[in-house]
Amino acid sequence: MKIFESQQSFNYSWNLVSFANWKKYPNNKSAHVVAVDVLRREVDPQTGILRTERLITCQQQIPSWLLVLVGGKDKSYVREISEIDPKNQKLTMRSINLTMNKVLSVYETVIYKPDPIQPLTKTIFLQEAQITAYASFKKLCNKIEDWSVERFDSNSKLGKAGFDEILKQVANIKPNPAKL
Template sequence: MKIFSTQHTFAYDWEHVSCANWKKYPNEMSTHVVAVDVLRREIDSTTGVLRTERLITCKQAIPSWVLALVGGTDVSYVREVSEVDPKSRSLTLRSVNLTMNQLLTVYETVNYTPDPANPKQATLFNQEAQITAYASFRRLCSKIEDWTVDRFGQNAALGKKGFESVLSQVAQKVQDGVFRENLAKSA
């Protein structure tokens, strides 16, 4: 098993980040994500936690040696379950690949929480992926895991840039809306 992890601070408050999360895909940087379908969404009446289950469809180049070993296609599916807790101000996303999971399992957890040093203007992003390959030969497992960690890192970097763009667009729309409201009130 190999671990990929990264942290980042977004210069937006938690409410802004958690709202923009629903508009994260599609974006110009994460072109490998081709569809996001909501399968289930519910609010826990006791805790107020919003739980959403989504199916994410990705299309990306897979090395020919992997396809030769296991067959398959360049389209893959990921199940994501998220929880938004407005009381604790946390957004947690957990995902697992559904495609080729007999060869490789990727469990990813992402957490968004207010930055304790600047909770009104910044949000902490923590991402961890546990990557486990299953094959008869340990060396092959290691090669698959290494390739996956590298690819995961590339996609995470692009995803961060894409989400920054989405955050900026959402902020602009909010600002435009506030501007219009203020203009209407003054008229």
């Protein structure tokens, strides 16, 4: 098993970041995400926590040696369950791959929370992915896991750049007084 970790900061409030998260895809930097479908959404009446289950469809370049192992599929599906806790200002997203999970398991956790030093103007992004390959040979497992960590790293950088663009757009939206 390999671990990918990333911590970044966004120069926007947690309220804006958690709102913009629903508008993150599609964006031109994360072209590998081709569809996001909401499967279920509910608010816990006791806590006010919004829980959402989504199916994310991805299509990306996969090395030919890996395509042979997984049957030539370059489209994959990910199940994501998110919780927005408005009281504690925490957005947690947990996801797991549904495709290729007999060859590779990726369990990802993402957390958005206010920056402890500048909570009104900055949001911290924490990401961890546990990546485990299943194969008869340790060397092959390591190669698959290493490729997956590299892919996570490049997608993470592109994802931040794309989300920064979405955040700028959302921050510049002015409410229409006639519709209030």
